[in-house]
Amino acid sequence: MPASLISGLRSVELEVADIPASTRFYCDTWQLARTTNMGDATYLRATGAPSHVIALHVGAKAALRSVTLNARDRASIDTLAARLTGRGVRVIGKPAAINEPGGGYGCAFLDPEGRVFRVIAEDAVHQDTASHPDRPERLAHVVLNSPDNESASKFFTDVLDFKLSDRTRIMDFIRCNRDHHNLSFAKGSAATLNHIAFHMPTLESVMKGAGRLRDAGYPIEWGVGRHGPGNNVFAYFVAPGDVVVEYTAEVEQIGDDYQTGYPDDWQWPPGRIDHWGIAPPPSPRLKEAQAKIGFRVG
Ligand SMILES: [Fe+2]
Numbered sequence: 258m259p260a261s262l263i264s265g266l267r268s269v270e271l272e273v274a275d276i277p278a279s280t281r282f283y284c285d286t287w288q289l290a291r292t293t294n295m296g297d298a299t300y301l302r303a304t305g306a307p308s309h310v311i312a313l314h315v316g317a318k319a320a321l322r323s324v325t326l327n328a329r330d331r332a333s334i335d336t337l338a339a340r341l342t343g344r345g346v347r348v349i350g351k352p353a354a355i356n357e358p359g360g361g362y363g364c365a366f367l368d369p370e371g372r373v374f375r376v377i378a379e380d381a382v383h384q385d386t387a388s389h390p391d392r393p394e395r396l397a398h399v400v401l402n403s404p405d406n407e408s409a410s411k412f413f414t415d416v417l418d419f420k421l422s423d424r425t426r427i428m429d430f431i432r433c434n435r436d437h438h439n440l441s442f443a444k445g446s447a448a449t450l451n452h453i454a455f456h457m458p459t460l461e462s463v464m465k466g467a468g469r470l471r472d473a474g475y476p477i478e479w480g481v482g483r484h485g486p487g488n489n490v491f492a493y494f495v496a497p498g499d500v501v502v503e504y505t506a507e508v509e510q511i512g513d514d515y516q517t518g519y520p521d522d523w524q525w526p527p528g529r530i531d532h533w534g535i536a537p538p539p540s541p542r543l544k545e546a547q548a549k550i551g552f553r554v555g
Contacts, residue, residue, distance in 0.1 A: 272316025402445025
């Protein structure tokens with residue numbers, strides 16, 4: 258089996274109505290750092306190597322503009338673009354140099370539900386990557402809602418070499434590296450953004466981060482708990498624009514020998530929706546926000 262063309266999840270590009278308010282939240286409270294501005298966009302990094310993990314663009318209301326994956330190398334981009342074209346996928350950006358902070362070489366396409374995905378290789382990376390206990394290290398995963406979540410994930414396993422890690426009654430978890438999941442598709446009434454998860458160094462970082470968010474007026478909307486698939490700890494919050502964000506840690510690291518789980522393998526005892534069973538259920542506000550953010554039609 259050849260290695261996956263895709264090596265990881267790099268960034269999300271969001272549209273938000275109030276860039277200063279979102280920038281304050283993501284920098285002062287969420288603990289990302291602004292790297293630069295270009296055009297209307299503000300670029301924010303975590304402590305890890307990727308040039309940025311969020312680009313904030315101006316929009317009338319919050320929307321997911323695109324999700325950006327990293328490819329292994331420039332040849333992978335060309336291979337992928339040819340494969341996408343051969344499968345009848347709409348490639349909206351042919352392989353070319355990327356004109357934005359981080360640069361690199363990449364292409365863009367629409368997935369079957371019309372979301373914009375970009376794949377970039379050979380983009381610039383930061384050398385100062387020391388972890389900090391209070392700061393996110395990188396994106397962990399993006400969860401997208403889909404009226405047909407199994408077909409949505411099948412596109413990524415069939416065409417982009419992702420692997421199905423686990424399937425529950427309502428979610429498909431797929432991976433392109435050792436993280437249990439980098440993308441997940443949740444059953445929903447429409448194609449929308451469910452949430453964006455940021456990897457924190459430790460469980461302690463998630464706990465202290467949750468306290469920092471609460472102090473800043475952002476209550477924990479779900480958590481702190483430990484998920485089933487992925488075995489990661491979690492705490493969910495609603496960021497400006499009603500974007501749902503998650504602090505997570507201890508995401509299970511797996512390899513090709515991982516036994517894919519199916520709905521019968523992921524049954525919770527009555528009253529449980531996480532391993533610890535101490536957190537209240539997700540708040541009504543979280544549930545509303547998890548189905549609210551659309552994506553820009555490419
Ligand atoms: Fe998550």
